[in-house]
Amino acid sequence: MSLRNMIAHLGSVVASLMFIWAVFQQYFPYQFRSYIEKYSQRLVSFVYPYIQITFNEFTGERLMRSEAYSAIENYLSSTSSSQAKRLKADIVKNNQSLVLSMDDHEEVADEFRGVKLWWASGKHIAKTQSFSFYPVTDEKRFYKLTFHKRHRDLMIGPYLNHVLKEGRAIKVRNRQRKLYTNNGSMWSHVVFEHPATFQTLAMEPEKKEEIMEDLTTFSKAEEFYSRIGRAWKRGYLLYGPPGTGKSTMIAAMANLLGYDIYDLELTAVKDNTELRKLLIETSSKSIIVIEDIDCSLDLTGQRGKKNEKEEPEDMKDPRQKLTKDQEPKSSQVTLSGLLNFIDGLWSACGGERLIVFTTNFVEKLDPALIRKGRMDKHIELSYCGFEAFKVLANNYQKLESHNLFRRIQELLEEARMTPAEVAEHLMPKTVSTDPETCLESLIQALESAKEEARLKAEKEAKGEELPSQDQGKTTESQVLAEKTVGDENSVH
Numbered sequence: 293m294s295l296r297n298m299i300a301h302l303g304s305v306v307a308s309l310m311f312i313w314a315v316f317q318q319y320f321p322y323q324f325r326s327y328i329e330k331y332s333q334r335l336v337s338f339v340y341p342y343i344q345i346t347f348n349e350f351t352g353e354r355l356m357r358s359e360a361y362s363a364i365e366n367y368l369s370s371t372s373s374s375q376a377k378r379l380k381a382d383i384v385k386n387n388q389s390l391v392l393s394m395d396d397h398e399e400v401a402d403e404f405r406g407v408k409l410w411w412a413s414g415k416h417i418a419k420t421q422s423f424s425f426y427p428v429t430d431e432k433r434f435y436k437l438t439f440h441k442r443h444r445d446l447m448i449g450p451y452l453n454h455v456l457k458e459g460r461a462i463k464v465r466n467r468q469r470k471l472y473t474n475n476g477s478m479w480s481h482v483v484f485e486h487p488a489t490f491q492t493l494a495m496e497p498e499k500k501e502e503i504m505e506d507l508t509t510f511s512k513a514e515e516f517y518s519r520i521g522r523a524w525k526r527g528y529l530l531y532g533p534p535g536t537g538k539s540t541m542i543a544a545m546a547n548l549l550g551y552d553i554y555d556l557e558l559t560a561v562k563d564n565t566e567l568r569k570l571l572i573e574t575s576s577k578s579i580i581v582i583e584d585i586d587c588s589l590d591l592t593g594q595r596g597k598k599n600e601k602e603e604p605e606d607m608k609d610p611r612q613k614l615t616k617d618q619e620p621k622s623s624q625v626t627l628s629g630l631l632n633f634i635d636g637l638w639s640a641c642g643g644e645r646l647i648v649f650t651t652n653f654v655e656k657l658d659p660a661l662i663r664k665g666r667m668d669k670h671i672e673l674s675y676c677g678f679e680a681f682k683v684l685a686n687n688y689q690k691l692e693s694h695n696l697f698r699r700i701q702e703l704l705e706e707a708r709m710t711p712a713e714v715a716e717h718l719m720p721k722t723v724s725t726d727p728e729t730c731l732e733s734l735i736q737a738l739e740s741a742k743e744e745a746r747l748k749a750e751k752e753a754k755g756e757e758l759p760s761q762d763q764g765k766t767t768e769s770q771v772l773a774e775k776t777v778g779d780e781n782s783v784h
């Protein structure tokens with residue numbers, strides 16, 4: 293064989309080898325791998341007593357972020373922060389709090405009803421075919437749950453339900469809460485960040501406890517409501533003079549339960565259809581508030597007549613100046629419409645909702661609206677008593693006791709003053725105002741309120757005509773001539 297032939301032969305051998313190598317690379321490694329994997333897994337499952345479940349971060353054709361994955365991420369956050377060595381941090385709640393989760397390829401242990409199990413985090417990195425100037429990494433994260441096969445039923449049923457439920461609850465606690473208001477039939481929202489809590493609410497401690505207990509019992513009563521076949525809702529009627537803390541209490545309720553607030557302006561709702569739409573759009577874990585219910589709806593038939601008689605033209609509600617066609621906006625939402633929605637509508641919507649009505653004039657309300665069953669709890673917020681004062685003194689001046697407290701206690705038993713007014717006196721006027729100056733200013737105000745009441749009572753006794761007062765505003769600093777027993781913040 294000539295040298296030329298030999299080179300040509302060698303060339304074709306090399307070409308054939310390269311072809312075979314290419315074919316081998318292209319097909320065999322994959323086939324080998326899958327065969328090896330398949331049979332090794334079968335082999336391992338004979339001797340390996342554990343079961344593994346994988347929860348991928350993205351699921352479905354449209355690769356939506358899996359709800360289960362994020363619930364597990366939230367559930368594992370506290371375990372991860374105490375066990376994992378490498379953690380990832382993320383900021384939630386409007387950049388205010390940090391949430392930690394375990395980094396990739398970490399493992400943490402958990403225990404459920406005495407059974408130990410393990411969670412591991414991992415990721416697959418897939419090569420993307422698309423061309424991009426920026427590095428494109430297609431990372432698919434997952435959590436893998438490992439447990440012994442003898443606990444299969446416990447893990448797949450109760451444990452995973454527990455993880456999802458807890459994870460969702462943590463998500464709700466960490467989410468940024470919202471305050472919704474309606475403009476006609478549309479809700480718009482802002483971030484809800486009211487600092488009021490039941491700790492800072494000026495009220496008698498036992499009544500506060502009772503309300504807090506009622507709220508937390510309600511929030512945990514999902515099973516109860518579904519068992520009795522009723523919508524998971526509860527109605528509160530808050531009533532009392534302006535400045536006694538009705539709005540503050542609603543904020544404290546929302547903060548206690550971690551709920552959103554829907555501040556429903558009924559006068560902006562055209563008719564029952566719009567009302568239905570608004571109520572259906574409210575989300576679970578929310579408080580629907582209808583403030584000043586006596587002014588929002590013509591519940592009693594008194595409002596129109598009263599305003600026409602008492603208010604001068606320029607003082608009237610702007611709605612009163614609308615044309616005749618536009619005017620009866622509020623009256624188109626009827627009391628029966630409202631009550632029907634409250635009773636019936638939410639049975640069809642999942643999740644829990646509180647509905648809170650407020651009024652300054654409980655006696656004006658239609659008995660149908662406030663009868664038990666419609667409104668589950670009636671809470672009266674009233675003038676400041678000594679216990680409520682002590683909460684305010686602690687809030688505003690960090691005072692738990694002071695020798696002027698005794699005098700203030702005596703005066704509060706004789707003079708009516710709203711918590712809002714008391715708070716105003718306790719608020720330091722300058723940075724250097726000392727607590728004693730504030731207490732003295734409060735004592736002075738209480739003494740003059742007491743004197744005013746004495747004069748008023750004297751006039752009344754003489755049968756003199758009293759100057760007319762706007763009932764809505766009178767409460768600011770009325771003095772109790774004959775103090776009625778137990779009128780502070782009473783709960784029914």
Ligand SMILES: Nc1ncnc2c1ncn2[C@@H]1O[C@H](COP(=O)(O)OP(=O)(O)OP(=O)(O)O)[C@@H](O)[C@H]1O
Nearest residue numbers: 492493494533534535536537538539540711712715
């Ligand atoms: N019980 C209370 N505890 C703590 N602060 C209170 C209380 N009542 C009133 N305040 C203070 O007075 C201010 C006004 O109170 P709030 O708006 O809650 O009263 P309201 O009863 O809702 O009045 P309105 O009927 O006019 O809406 C609040 O910002 C709060 O600081």
